[in-house]
Amino acid sequence: MKTPVQDTRARPAAARLPRPERRFAYLGPEGTFTERALRSIPEAAGSLLTPAATAREALALACRGDVDAAMLPVHNTVAGTVPDTLRALAESPAPTVLREVVLGIEFALLVRPGTRLARIRTVSGHPHARRQVGGWLDRHVPQARWASAPSNAEAARRVRDGECDAAVAGEFTAAHYGLQPAATGIQDTAGATTRFLLCACSGRQSGPAPGPADRTSLIGRLDGRPEDIGGLLDGLRRHPFLRAVSLHLVPDGTSGSLLLADCPGRLDQEPTARAVGLLRLRVPGLRSLGSYPSAADPYDRHAPLDPFSPYDLCDLYERSKTMDTMATTGAGGPAEPAPEDIARLREQIDDLDRSLIGTLKQRLRTSREIQGLRTGRGGSQVDSGREQTIRGRYAEELGEGGAGLAEALLALCRGQSSR
Structure with a gap:
């Protein structure tokens, strides 16, 4: 076989x-x-x-x-x-x-066939859409009441089912729900x-593979409402290494806030890594959402939604390294300091330290008095929003180590007042 x-x-x-x-x-x-x-x-x-x-x-x-x-x-x-x-x-x-x-983004006012503007009594859409068409609605359908919807398409579905008279949505949405546009281009801002x-x-x-226009995003939760921690954000925005970073703050739905930070570049690039490290120092708990291709071209200064160029951060970083080198070496290169100069400067440091310690003791007494008043009235010992403002102030004035110094000072004051 x-x-x-x-x-x-x-x-x-x-x-x-x-x-x-x-x-x-x-x-x-x-x-x-x-x-x-x-x-x-x-x-x-x-x-x-x-x-x-x-x-x-x-x-x-x-x-x-x-x-x-x-x-x-x-x-x-x-x-x-x-x-x-x-x-x-x-x-x-x-x-x-x-x-x-x-x-x-361009909006249209969608209605059931045959509906006239004068007969519209309710308009629905996403709250973000309302902010973009409010002026037009006030002028053309002032008699209409606004009804928020989870999405503009859901608003269109409500119009189709007779739950409201008109929806703010994209013109392309009409075909999905058997509607027609009563008006197009109704956004207030072109x-x-x-x-x-x-x-x-x-x-x-x-x-997708990394490209020339990348971003790195972080998100985190902060204590305090946005209106209470605006000082912290102002300090971050003024920091020379964070001016190219876009910061967005919204309420978290309870008593805190959420911060979204968008940095130009990727985490494996030194300027971006430094900016991310600085943000995490100022705002403990920020976590990375990763690095990804941006929709904006860094060479196109008219590109939409591009509040920064990825190369601004690199330029700032390189200038800072040059300035650090000049401060260390001087214009003529490194020079060996004389021993008597070191001794004189150390005496000045000792005097400054004695002054700082005295100021710290005074701050401890004042903190103890404030926290005693707060707890005596039934309040909490610690004001989180106030502490965030202090961290931001120290970070703004003292650079990378400022937030850590503020944290140590706040911990010292909290411990002193609890004895």
């Missing part, structure tokens, strides 16, 4: 295996600007796109592995930061940003843009 001859010719494995389907979530329902942003990226072509009712739900789908990533709106140039997205990022266990998308982030959970998916 003959042994059958095996066919040893290689068969291409890719031809036998089905191509895996990629899955993405977005803030829905269908017809939102977020869906439009998701469909603009190459990865979404031929993929399964799943709408989610909230940013938290969309990101949860990514973290559970139900989808590969979620597209979320984060900032509009007119209406500002989207609080729901920042809260979702802050609450997620390990979010990471894969890429950024920026879209131009050229507005919205920034979106494609987010996944760490380790689940890799993003």
